[in-house]
Amino acid sequence: MLGMLLFCVAVSIVPAPTFMRAVETTAVAGWTGARDRTLDMVAKGRTRLDQLGSRADAASPVAADAGADTVLAGDYAPADDRTRTQSGTVSFVGADIRLEVGGALNTRPDRLASSEAVAVHGVTWAEAFEIPAGIQVEIRQASGVAPSLCSGGRIGRLALVQTTRTVMILPIRAPARSGEPETLCPVLHLEKRR
Known part of the structure; x- marks a missing residue:
């Protein structure tokens, strides 16, 4: 309830264009931060998968060159x-x-x-x-x-x-x-x- 009251006061005191710019800036900053954190997590995950893949290739030389579509003929x-x-x-x-x-x-x-x-x-x-x-x-x-x-x-x-x-x-x-x-x-x- 208090938050709604503060919002109404802010809207009535601050001119609408300034208020909208502040909301937009806050939203864009939040989105940019979330995007950057997501990209960072994806990059770390990809690096980890590459490490696991190279370790698996080194550990299993028998099947390292096997192809998914290899036909025995x-x-x-x-x-x-x-x-x-x-x-x-x-x-x-x-x-x-x-x-x-x-x-x-x-x-x-x-x-x-x-x-x-x-x-x-x-x-x-x-x-x-x-x-x-x-x-x-x-x-x-x-x-x-x-x-x-x-x-x-x-x-x-x-x-x-x-x-x-x-x-x-x-x-x-x-x-x-x-x-x-x-x-x-x-x-x-x-x-x-x-």
């Missing part, structure tokens, strides 16, 4: 001797995976998981692939024959970690009998052929 050469022996060159054609040493698997999507999720027997995907936490792992259902993988056992699923130039495949042997657990097999390390 074409021929990939073995990146180590074990992969050369077990698979040779691997060709990705649609949902099919063909091994140079013999065998082909037809796959279909199962799910996506984070590398810190448990894969099998309490082992995380990060431990199985030897990659940092926070990396996306693609899990696919698999059928077909690939005798060189998993000691000739039937492969039930595959887990894949993909970057722009590399792919790691973790075959998972299906249980031989009902009630038995799945078994993780050695990881294949592949590089995109140029």
